[in-house]
Amino acid sequence: MNLFSILSLLAFAFYVHLGFYAYRLEPKSKLNRLLLILCLDLSWWAFTYSFVYSAPDKEVLWIWFKLSAPAWCTIGGMTLHFLLRLSRKETILKKWWIFPLLYLPGIIFTFRAWTGVLTAKDFVPTSLGWIEVGAPESIWLWLHTLNYSTCILVGCFLTFQWGRKSRIKREKKQARLIVGTIVLSLLLGTVINIFLPALRVKILPAVAPILILIWGYGIWRAIVKYRFMALSTAIAGEDILSRIKDILIVSDSEGKINKVNRQAAKVLGYRKEDLVGQSLGMIFRDEGLLREIIREKTNKLFSSPNREVEYQAKSGELIPVNISWSIIKDALEDVMGLVIVGEDLRPTLQLKNEIIVRNRAENALLKAHDELEARIKKRTEELFRANEALQEEVAERQEAERLFKALFIQSPIGSYIVQGGKPKIVNPEFERVTGYNEKELSSIPCLDLVHPEDREKTRQHAIQMLKGERHHPYEFRTLTKDARTRWILETVTSIRYQGLPATLGSFMDITYRKESEDIIRHLAYFDSLTGLPNRTLFLDRLSIALAQTERSGQKLTIMMLDLDNFKSINDNFGHNWGDLLLKEVGRRLNELLRKSDTVARLGGDEFIILLPETGDEKDSEKIAEKILEVIRKPFHLDNRPVQITISIGLSFYPKDGKNAEHLIKNADQAMYRAKSEGRNRIVVF
Secondary structure (H helix, E strand, O other): OOHHHHHHHHHHHHHHHHHHHHHHHOOOOHHHHHHHHHHHHHHHHHHHHHHHHOOOOHHHHHHHHHHHHHHHHHHHHHHHHHHHHHOOOHHHHOOOOHHHHHHHHHHHHHHHHHHOOOOEEEEEEEOOEEEEEEOOOOHHHHHHHHHHHHHHHHHHHHHHHHHHHOOOHHHHHHHHHHHHHHHHHHHHHHHHHHHHHHOOOOOOOOOHHHHOHHHHHHHHHHHHHHOOOOHHHHHHHHHHHHHOOOEEEEEEOOOEEEEEOHHHHHHHOOOHHHHOOOEHHHOEOOHHHHHHHHHHHHOOOOEOOOEEEEEEOOOOOEEEEEEEEEEEEOOOOOEEEEEEEEEEOHHHHHHHHHHHHHHHHHHHHHHHHHHHHHHHHHHHHHHHHHHHOOOHHHHHHHHHHHHHHHHHHHOOOEEEEEEOOEEEEEOHHHHHHHOOOHHHHOOOOHHHHEOHHHHHHHHHHHHHHHOOOOOOOEEEEEEOOOOOEEEEEEEEEEEEEOOEEEEEEEEEEOHHHHHHHHHHHHHHHEOOOOOOEOHHHHHHHHHHHHHHHHHHOOEEEEEEEEEOOHHHHHHHHOHHHHHHHHHHHHHHHHHHOOOOOEEEEEEOOEEEEEEEEEOOHHHHHHHHHHHHHHHHOOEEEOOEEEOOOEEEEEEEEOOOOOOHHHHHHHHHHHHHHHHHOOOOOEEEO
């Protein structure tokens, strides 16, 4: 057995190992299964050629050569099949003619190799082993060369295009590595196996099954470095781990940290690599709890309730965290380590403290108001009785009135006394809020200061409070002198003023609180970039529309929209122009649709539309066609006209689903079909 036989056997072992290694990464993947078959084909080629190189005579050599024919005759079609699957040309692979086109030439060439001359018409012995004598005069040689070269080059072109168009850097690197090693293997193998024998150059044996190790190395490198063939679990897990907002720590069974997510490193102030390999004791403040966790790891049924602990950050800060932990076990139920998930409680505690401070302030204010009201009522009654008493009591009443006015004027709460429906006296806070001075207010009816939409409700609340039927302050809007609107929280009570019935009112300016509530409400239900409803508001409207549609028996349409090649806009113009484009797309969609329709932005360049009470499905498809036309109109970015397109997927209630989840999922699948079928089109689920 010579050197090339040994190398060929090593290649055989490598191909077998590579195929089964890829298969074990994802056994259910069609791509991984196809690579296994391709590797078995290459391994048969390498195995049979190990005997071709060192055959004792020509008779044995021809037997092994013909046994190898099925492998190298079908390698071109099988490689193209693999690269079609890799580059996600699923629509081509569903055609009835693709498999005859891929494999029938290989079958024909195999039959020719068994019954006549295909690539070699003879072999000559050398010190390196048997070397082929080519048959350049045979048309079969060149048809075979054209077939496998065309298949491999077409596959390389499709793989290169797939990598170039991919938005994922890992896939781009995979494509470049695979295409580069295939092309190198093809060139070297064709020169040594085809052209040198055809030119009668007897330098090397046909070493193509050994040279294809270059491509095998490319596949191996893509798997190891870029996680090729194993995207479904490892990368998805890494992506989820990096994005979750909780603090996640994974340790081995001895309490050594194996992995942390981005949030954990950020909260603790460390780099990820600084934490990996360290003991959990470096960050756990409660060493007793840590010992309990490590001790309980041997209990295979062990799981923890939530528990508040303190983590120690790199800066020394003690961070309150609500944690839970669970045991990681392998297939044999042996303990492998721990997963500890924690929630940073600092924002929650801060919010609780703010609520406590606010409640204390409100309680103090209400208490002061109640005390002031009680004092005013008591003093007013004393003054009323003093007015009927002896002359010496007049001085006491006047002193009480002076004290009341001092409190009234100096109060930080807006206060006023009303008689005959108009203010008699007001304090400075009342003037500040309304913008009117006391003289101007004396001629303005009190209800004229209330927003027109709130007047009747405010009048009713005031009457109820004066009758004792309402005990809580009421809110309303007031109009200031400069036509601005402010929110008021008010209470009123009946008094006597200057011997006549009157109403004493006091209020707080709560405009800032109301504005803050509106901002929070808007952020919760609307997209901050486009102003369109967000996912939460869209799902709320969809649930209402589904209930109404179910009662009325009408139809409902969901449209899922995604801008085509939006990444190129950001790459060419920058994210600011990309944001402006998304705003303009949202504006055009809003102008096109009915007021009863809802268009929402889900994130990125993805929008979703709800069309309630739709008639025939064709009506919805016409609306989708109008959307295509509107989006195709040029946008002006950086003083340049830019045209984009959009892909739309439709689903209909109740045909494609009877709940929000199914309707949205099916519309999303239809949209991705529109993407895969060439973009800029409508696909109905």
